[in-house]
Amino acid sequence: MNEKMRTALAATRRHFLSGCGVGLANMFLAEAQEARLPVAKAKSVIFLHMAGSPSQLELFDYKPELVKYNGKPCPDELLKGKRFAFIKGVPKMLGTPYKFKQHGQSGAWVSELMPEFSKIVDDVTIVRSMSTDQFNHAPAQLFLHTGNPRFGFASMGAWATYGLGSENKDLPGFVVLTSGGNNPDGGKSLWGSAFLPSIHQGVHCRSHGDPVLFLSDPEGMTRNVRRKTLDALKDLNAMQAKQAGDPEIDARMGQYELAYRMQISVPNVMDISKEPEAVHKLYGTEPGKTSLANNCLLARRLVENGVRFVQIYDWGWDHHGTSKRDDIQYALQPHIKTADQAVTALIRDLKQRGLLDQTLVVWGGEFGRTPMRENRGGTEGAFIGRDHHPYAYTMWMAGGGMKKGLNYGETDEIGYYVTKDKMTPKDLQATILHQLGLDPYKLHYPYLGLNQRLIGPTDEGRVMKDLLV
Amino acid sequence: MFRIVFALVAVCAYGQAPEFQRDIRPLLGKKCVACHGPDEHGRQAGLRLDTFEGATKTGAIVPGNAAKSRVLARVTHASRPMPPTGPRLTETEVALLRQWIDAGAKYTNHWAYEKPKRAAFPPTANAIDFFVQAKLASLGLTGAKEADRATLARRLALDLTGVPPEPAVLAEYLKTGAYEKYVDALLASPQYGERWAKVWLDLARYADTQGYEKDSKRSIWPYRDWVIRAFNENLPFDKFTTLQLAADLMPDPSIDDLIATGFHRNTMTNTEGGTDDEEFRDLAIRDRVATTGQVWMGQTWGCAQCHTHKYDPLTHKEFYQLYAFFNQTADDDHPSDRPVLKLTSTASTLVLKELEEAKRRKTRIYDRGNFLTPGEEVKAAVPVAFHQLPAKAPVNRLGFAQWLVSPENPLTARVTVNRFWARVFGRGLVESEEDFGTQGIGPTHPELLDILALDFQKDWDVKKLLKRIVTSATYKQVSDVTPELLKVDPANRYYARGARFRLDAEVVRDQALATAGLLSKKQFGPPVMPWQPDGVWLVVYNGDNWMTSKGEDRYRRALYTFMRRTSAYPSMMNFDAPNGETCTIRRIRTNTPLQALTSMNDPAFMEAAQRLAEKAVKESPLNPAKRLFELVLLRPPTAAEAARIGQLQRQAETELRTQPENVSKLLRYSEVLYTEDREATLIPDGRTSPREWRYATTAQVDGWMNAGFDDSKWSVGPGFFGKLAKPSETTPIRTAWDTESLYLRYTLDLPAKLPTKFKLPARTNAQFDVWVNGVAAVNNIFERSGHYEYTINDDGQRAFKAGKNVIAIRVSRHGAQGGDQIFDPGLVASLPWAPVAPKAGDAGKAAWVVVANTVLNLDETVTRR
Structure with missing residues (x-):
């Protein structure tokens, strides 16, 4: 870390906190500004992470050959030297029980489980050649969102607000929404700021209780009384500032006023009850519930209000087939049904409001699922499911300068390996930053003797020009 | 940037020769060494510029002859300049490089890899003050006057112990002004070890869980206690x-x-x-x-x-x-x-x-x-x-x-004294505490750092080092700053004034509890769970719940709070505390609205405000404002402050007179907060007086879990349900169940004023689901034996209503037929809180709670000054 940066940090900080309007996350450094590109295709990102990892073979990656091999033992060469989370011994191949059809002008193969998504394939770039190098949930999620499978690195949303700041001075720049009953496996580090200043960490907005922790006034204190306390605080702090002369005092008071505005602006933006009935029908939302549908609608409201990065985690896509509740026939169906409706509604809604062009939507899990049937414990159970599979899986993107109706990448005849146009989480990270108008190679923060970057120390992450308009 | 360039120009203008360590190494480090440095695999063109041998071997640098040095040609090359990417060398940098080469291109070792040297200073002088003053004089600055006793009392207590001083110790110091004695008392207090242990635990990446997905609990708190004792015993x-x-x-x-x-x-x-x-x-x-x-x-x-x-x-x-x-x-x-x-x-x-x-x-x-x-x-x-x-x-x-720790080690002592200095002054003599390497920031006072390090190395006595620092005149200065000084030294790197910075997360909280008389003095032992909002812990494949501690364990110092790596205690996280994932050498202080929300609204802070107000009103009924200030800031309010506080109290009282329920809430805040203290059993389980459930052991039709389903044909029986190979006294089977699934229904009457926070205690080794009036409320996928309290999800909580409610449970046997199987459910909930009608004067007292909340949020309160 050099002296120049320190000085710049101090100066920028003061400038933003005392002089200009106090934004939540616009305390960026001179260093971050150097990474700005002349053009930004996307203003905001909505990252829909299906935590647990949905099966690409049931949804996007059509493998008629695999259906033919259904029930046959897995060939040795696919098992040799491989590590699996749960598969032991020789598993059997598993063809999908679902039908696939081609849709739209792009001719995208999509399974019957996603009738809604099938209708918007011409707005979407589908990448069937994703490949990661992590096969456990927490490390794979960390790798996807922080660029490193271990703890201790800053998340994509934190990098985005560090590089760009927030557009709305009454809302956080990086908001996280969760559904499915659990936080994602990687925990809160998935939206952490690590070595970046903690102002850049994602703010977890919840559907129950305070949308942001400690947002409501305490029991017994009315809004009116809270205002009076802030007025008094301002006067008392001003007396202190006069004596102490420290500009941090004004900065702190600025944060109190912002907090007071957030107490109104956050519940307002989080309250979906006033949305028209047609919107609820479109998304499948029910006000007051914790659901992916509600979070999709919230995501639209948040980007509409200038939030830079919305990270959605929907937990419960880990379909191993150990029981009815994680079986790809019984458990996947209802899950994908609601997700199909909500996620497609989000794309349609953004498009209809003219927001899709400036909003990059990304959908996917942390890895894929095996073409083999999981055989937990070595004996075959009554239920069917698939183990974690890092070598090939599907993600899709829409808006924010991505090509429309693109089918990108291919896998082999059973969907085991990528055979064409491999894309990695690092490529995805580089591409997302690039679309936001940040140079992924230049966006860095000096820490521990290294220029830390989202894409890591090597330059292997690529901006995927093939996917871009 | 401007200042740096200015400094470089000045160097040239005065005709002073550039120095390798000061001028050249940073330049090479920034623009050349990544490709032409120690890493032989990444090295380009076989050239390294970080050593004299490497740079001169092939004539990249010709000592004494810049014109012949290829380096200079390349960095100034019109079409193919070095570095090939990133910003080029500025004209000033090129000039520096040229001058340095012409002067012989002398490479010297990085300062931090040379052993510390003892610089000369007058034997009677205090080393800290001597070198700080010398630097100030060279910059045309002078130090500030000594702060008043009250300010020093608070500063010392927060710096050395992380909590406000004991009243008796404080009173003695305020009366006598015996500074050293006061310092000794603080260093000898048990709280000293807790404060510095926390500093060390950041480095040790201490937490009470093992990390990653399940992030299960693990027991390593005895290590935490060892660190506290080690500091207290001055190991x-x-x-x-x-x-x-x-x-x-x-x-x-x-x-x-x-x-x-x-x-x-x-x-x-x-x-x-x-x-x-x-x-x-x-x-x-x-x-x-x-x-x-x-x-x-x-x-x-x-x-x-x-x-x-x-x-x-x-x-x-x-x-x-x-x-x-x-x-x-x-x-x-x-x-x-x-x-x-x-x-x-x-x-x-x-x-x-x-x-x-x-x-x-x-x-x-x-x-x-x-x-x-x-x-x-x-x-x-x-x-x-x-x-x-x-x-x-x-x-x-x-x-x-x-x-x-060998005397030959050039770094350990420097790094350590720098760390203690930084915790007390807000920044180190070497600001990049985590990096004393060539990419770090050099020391502002190198001679002082070395003397402190050399003396520390003699006996490695931490208390002595701290005492030496806090008894210096440099430490005692007032922290007020003038606009002029702010312009010259905004970050206070040269100590022309005392340090002023936001308190650490733990100190912000502990101070609030301490001033309210709530903070427990209990030390050591397993981690505790003070109040935390519901739903913060939702960790996958892990059934751990946050179970709020009882009694004084609710008010222990922050370092005893349970630390879950994937889900840190929220108020600590908001104030920049690390979560134990990696070694954190120094916390980067931020100033955010989430901090404001925390200290304004976090019920833990509000509870402190309530007790603080109660204390102030009780101890000084005629002038609670004065007492409030004394308790929190250790000083009385100024006349203007007292007037403004009085105004706020009257405004709040006027409002509250018409809000009896709010008055009751503000005065009985702890009662409102700790719902678990109002917990009652709604359906007793098999351990006490089990109720009879309707049950079936064969597959059921769709909708069996709905309220309207007719269960009159089902059997009736109490828990424990199941089958055990060996009968047990603690889990007596009262209703036999040995099939794959067990279906249970219970109809429960609830009053109009509904309880809250329903929980389902159960004993089982099976997976099970629970519905409340047909709404899915629990989905337990753990197969663990023992009694656990299962959380009813938000949808389930809201499904309870006044009148008849149906709890429906489906249990799926664990493992194959023939093994033990057991299930025994119950239901508990928190009864609603009932306000108490206020007495005369209560509105006024409640208004002091509002004032106390404000005082705890003053900039001065959360600041060490």
Whole structure:
């Protein structure tokens, strides 16, 4: 870390906190500004992470050959030297029980489980050649969102607000929404700021209780009384500032006023009850519930209000087939049904409001699922499911300068390996930053003797020009 | 930027020769050394510019002749300039380089790798003040006057103990002004150890869980207690070091000594399916090497795990030679191999244990840091850029620890004194506490740093060092600043005034509790769970619940709060506390609205406000404002402040007169807050007086869980349900169940004023689902035996209504037929809180709670000044 940066940090900080309007996350450094590109295709990102990892073979990656091999033992060469989370011994191949059809002008193969998504394939770039190098949930999620499978690195949303700041001075720049009953496996580090200043960490907005922790006034204190306390605080702090002369005092008071505005602006933006009935029908939302549908609608409201990065985690896509509740026939169906409706509604809604062009939507899990049937414990159970599979899986993107109706990448005849146009989480990270108008190679923060970057120390992450308009 | 350029121009203008360390090394480091440095794999064109030999071998630099030096041609090349990417050298930089080469291109060693030198200063002078004053004089500045007693009293107490002073100790100091005696009292107080332990635990990446997906609990708190005791007993820092790194290798270590080795057992482990134990063991060892380098020597050794360090003298091979020191411990990621030290029947802790001779591991260089591609075998050795292992030191962890604290080590003492200085002054003499390497920031007062380090090395006495710092005139200065001074030295790097900065997360909270008389003095023991909002812990595949502690454990110091790595305690996180994932050398202080929300609205702070107001009104009924200020800021309010406080109190009182329920809430805040204190059993379970449930053991039609379903044909029976091979007294089977599934229904009447926070205690070894009036409310996928309280989800909570409610449960047997199966449910909830009609004067008292909340949010309150 050099002296120049320190000085710049101090100066920028003061400038933003005392002089200009106090934004939540616009305390960026001179260093971050150097990474700005002349053009930004996307203003905001909505990252829909299906935590647990949905099966690409049931949804996007059509493998008629695999259906033919259904029930046959897995060939040795696919098992040799491989590590699996749960598969032991020789598993059997598993063809999908679902039908696939081609849709739209792009001719995208999509399974019957996603009738809604099938209708918007011409707005979407589908990448069937994703490949990661992590096969456990927490490390794979960390790798996807922080660029490193271990703890201790800053998340994509934190990098985005560090590089760009927030557009709305009454809302956080990086908001996280969760559904499915659990936080994602990687925990809160998935939206952490690590070595970046903690102002850049994602703010977890919840559907129950305070949308942001400690947002409501305490029991017994009315809004009116809270205002009076802030007025008094301002006067008392001003007396202190006069004596102490420290500009941090004004900065702190600025944060109190912002907090007071957030107490109104956050519940307002989080309250979906006033949305028209047609919107609820479109998304499948029910006000007051914790659901992916509600979070999709919230995501639209948040980007509409200038939030830079919305990270959605929907937990419960880990379909191993150990029981009815994680079986790809019984458990996947209802899950994908609601997700199909909500996620497609989000794309349609953004498009209809003219927001899709400036909003990059990304959908996917942390890895894929095996073409083999999981055989937990070595004996075959009554239920069917698939183990974690890092070598090939599907993600899709829409808006924010991505090509429309693109089918990108291919896998082999059973969907085991990528055979064409491999894309990695690092490529995805580089591409997302690039679309936001940040140079992924230049966006860095000096820490521990290294220029830390989202894409890591090597330059292997690529901006995927093939996917871009 | 402007200032730096200005400084460089000034250097040239005065005709002063550029110095390698000051002017040239940063320039080369920034623009050249990444490709032309120590890393032979990344090195371009075989050229290295960081050493004299490398730079002059092929004429890139010709000493004394800039015109002939190719480097200069390349950096000024019109079409193909160096560096090929990124900003070019500025004209000033080129001029500096030219001057330096013409003057002979003298390379000198990085300051931090040379042993500290004792600079001369007058024997009667205080070294700190002498060197600070000298620097100020050179900048045309003067120091500030001494702060008043009250300010110093608060400053010292918060710096040294992290909590406000004991009333008696404070009163004595305010009366006598016996500064040293006051300092000694604080250093001797039990709270001193707690404050500095927390500083150390940041470095130790201490937490109460093991990290990654399940992030399960683990017991290592005895290590935390050891650190507290070590600071309180003023264990010399060299011994503190060797015990933590290698007590197990010392002759006859005591149990306490072994506990100390928990330092390096704070690394994370992963128990996800298919996880390679070796992979996570490898990660833990690397973490130990990197953390040791950072904590003791301010070195970023972690950089060299994949390739030779780009800037500092540590090769890829040397990283693995260091790794070899740490590679002989028996701590496979596998739980059965983990050395656990049993302390009592209920307490244990993790420790280091060297492998037996026969099981010793070989260490190999991992190509690009990948443990699956091992290369050349290496033996434990220290990096060649540093001194050798002490003469009689064994070549193992113990020898390595002795090497760290050897008088030959140029860094350990410097890094350590710098850390204590930084915690007290808000920034180190070396600001980049975590990096004393060539990419770090050089010391503002190098002579002072060296003298402090050399003196510290004599006896490694931490209390003496702290006392030396806080008894200096530099420390005692007022922190007020003028606009002029702010312009010259905005960050207070030269100490023309006292330090002023936001308190640490733990201190903000502990101070609030302490001023309210709530803070418990209880020390040590397992972590506690003070109040936390519902729903913060939602960890996958892990049924742990946050169970709010009882009694004084609700009000322990923050360092005793349970630390879950994947879900840190929210108010701590908001105030920049780390979560124990990695070693945190220094916290970056931020100023955010989430902090404002926390100290305004977090019920824990509000509870403190209520007690604080109560205390102030009781102790000073005629002038509570004065008492409030004294309790929090240790000073009376000014007339203007008192007037403004009075105005706020009257405004609040006027409002509250018409809000009896709010008055009651404000005055009985703890009652409102701790819903668990109002918990009642709605359906007793098999342990007490089990109720009869409707049940069926055969498959049911759709909709059996709905309220309207007719269950009149079902059987009736009490818990425990199931079948046990061996009858048990504690879990007597009252209703037989030996089929695959068990279906249960219970109809419950609830009053109009509904209870809240329903929970389902159950004893089972099976997976089960619960519906409340047909709404899915619990989905338990854990198969664990024992009694647990299962959380009813938000949808389930809201499904309860006044009148009749139906609880429906489906249990799926664990494992094959023939084994034990058991199920026994109950239901508990918190009864609604009932306000008490206010008495005369209560509105006024409640208004003081509002005022106390405001005082706890004053900038001065959350600031150390």
